[in-house]
Amino acid sequence: MSGQREISGQCLCGEVTVTATVTDPVVRACHCDMCRRHTSSMFMSLPADNIVFSGPTKTFQSSTWAERGFCGTCGSTLWYASAGDGHINPSAGLFDNAAGAALTLEFFTDAAPQGYALAGDHRKMSTQETLALFAPNDGDAK
Ligand SMILES: [Zn+2]
Numbered sequence: 004m005s006g007q008r009e010i011s012g013q014c015l016c017g018e019v020t021v022t023a024t025v026t027d028p029v030v031r032a033c034h035c036d037m038c039r040r041h042t043s044s045m046f047m048s049l050p051a052d053n054i055v056f057s058g059p060t061k062t063f064q065s066s067t068w069a070e071r072g073f074c075g076t077c078g079s080t081l082w083y084a085s086a087g088d089g090h091i092n093p094s095a096g097l098f099d100n101a102a103g104a105a106l107t108l109e110f111f112t113d114a115a116p117q118g119y120a121l122a123g124d125h126r127k128m129s130t131q132e133t134l135a136l137f138a139p140n141d142g143d144a145k
Contacts, residue, residue: 010051012097014079019058021081021097023051028104030095033083034115035133037065042080045115048092049104056081056093068138 011022031048038046059075064086072081072091084091095101105125109115112127128136 010098010102012093012099012102014058014074014077014081014097016074016077016079018076019056019060019074019079019081021054021056021093023054023093025049025051025102025104028102029107030101030104031092031108031110032106032121033110035111035130036114037069037071038083038111039114039116041065041071045109046080046083047095047101047106048083049095049098049102050092054082054091054093 007024007026009022009024010028011020013020028049028051031050033046033048056072060072060081061075062084063071063073065071066086068086070084070086072084073079074081079097080094081097082091082093095104106121106123107125109121109125109127110133111130113129
């Protein structure tokens with residue numbers, strides 16, 4: 004529990020609010036085709052505990068195993084969730100200054116548009132590596 008703190012955030016219009024707890028917050032970026040389309044670039048998640056969303060949230064099932072949360076009023080990206088266990092990864096952009104978190108990991112790095120890249124000395128996982136991590140029994144999962 005040492006160092007644990009509560010963070011709070013909101014969507015663009017402010018009707019959806021979120022609270023969560025973090026200890027040493029990090030940000031992860033996903034460049035898969037679905038995250039690119041959902042966000043216009045990449046999904047930046049901020050893994051946290053005790054996540055509570057309030058307001059007019061809506062969900063979209065983007066694949067057999069994933070669900071996207073968004074604000075029903077302004078459309079802001081709110082979360083990525085695993086359909087299987089319901090685990091939610093909130094969008095880092097909801098929190099001011101991304102709660103002070105640093106980028107530590109990129110998923111599907113080779114699927115990112117070639118015209119830009121994230122700077123920094125963090126871990127970058129290819130499509131093959133990402134799929135091996137999340138879908139070990141189905142290499143063609145999307
Ligand atoms: Zn909103």
